[in-house]
Amino acid sequence: MNSTRSNIVILTGAGVSAESGVATFRGAGGLWEGHLIEDVASPEGFARDPALVQKFYNLRRAALRTVEPNAAHRAIARLQREYQRGRVTLVTQNVDDLHERSGSPQVIHVHGELLKIRCTRCHAVHHWTEDITPNLACASCQTAGRLRPDIVWFGEMPYHMDAIYDELAAAQVFIAIGTSGKVYPAAGFVIEAARCGARTIECNLEPSDVSSVFDEHRIGPAGVIAPALVDQLLRV
Numbered sequence: 284m285n286s287t288r289s290n291i292v293i294l295t296g297a298g299v300s301a302e303s304g305v306a307t308f309r310g311a312g313g314l315w316e317g318h319l320i321e322d323v324a325s326p327e328g329f330a331r332d333p334a335l336v337q338k339f340y341n342l343r344r345a346a347l348r349t350v351e352p353n354a355a356h357r358a359i360a361r362l363q364r365e366y367q368r369g370r371v372t373l374v375t376q377n378v379d380d381l382h383e384r385s386g387s388p389q390v391i392h393v394h395g396e397l398l399k400i401r402c403t404r405c406h407a408v409h410h411w412t413e414d415i416t417p418n419l420a421c422a423s424c425q426t427a428g429r430l431r432p433d434i435v436w437f438g439e440m441p442y443h444m445d446a447i448y449d450e451l452a453a454a455q456v457f458i459a460i461g462t463s464g465k466v467y468p469a470a471g472f473v474i475e476a477a478r479c480g481a482r483t484i485e486c487n488l489e490p491s492d493v494s495s496v497f498d499e500h501r502i503g504p505a506g507v508i509a510p511a512l513v514d515q516l517l518r519v
């Protein structure tokens with residue numbers, strides 16, 4: 284790495300929050316906290332059993348109060364604040380708020396956020412830290428019973444794709460941390476970044492499904508690998 288101008292895009296996944304005690308998606312025999320992913324993360328699953336899905340996300344939202352950012356979140360936030368040679372754009376697939384709580388000044392949530400709820404009638408999105416109850420009314424249109432988590436489920440359109448592809452095209456360095464590379468379009472960001480000329484670095488406990496596309500691999504826990512990489516990027 285030399286000292287010329289160099290924009291960085293970081294993509295994070297569930298592995299970055301694992302050391303904070305947030306369950307990854309594919310860590311327990313394909314189950315997410317005991318559920319098939321398609322039962323709790325698809326519009327069809329929600330239509331089949333809305334109470335189950337609301338309860339599932341209510342528990343995930345409440346669990347955020349019991350976890351704290353770890354060394355990987357803090358290192359990424361430090362890089363965003365201290366890096367002088369270009370932009371550091373953080374894109375996360377995670378729906379938790381640990382990047383924000385560790386001090387990241389900018390976070391793009393490509394799969395939505397647990398602390399936001401969306402009205403399926405008027406489409407307004409509001410910050411929300413409590414349970415979604417059956418009669419909860421939308422703060423914008425006052426309609427009761429039409430709120431859902433503002434989470435991107437399978438089959439739905441991920442958020443902020445135009446902005447992300449602009450940043451990938453302008454990046455000289457692309458770093459993926461703690462993601463299995465199984466879910467597109469995020470899994471394909473490395474391909475786009477490489478096509479546009481970025482140097483690509485994967486940081487994960489194990490090689491991901493798109494590992495072969497990366498120029499460089501750092502295998503290990505995010506809480507160790509990310510701070511070391513950030514130290515190196517800030518030193519140059």
Ligand code: APR
Nearest residue numbers: 296297298301307308309376461462463466487488504505
């Ligand atoms: N440090 C680094 N990597 C880790 C750690 C850790 N401490 N713990 C686990 N990992 C790695 C795993 O080896 C795995 O490759 O993190 C990856 C997590 O993979 P997934 O559980 O598949 O999570 P992610 O890639 O974020 O999932 C993508 O899938 O279900 C959807 O919308 C959901 O955003 C999610 C998307």
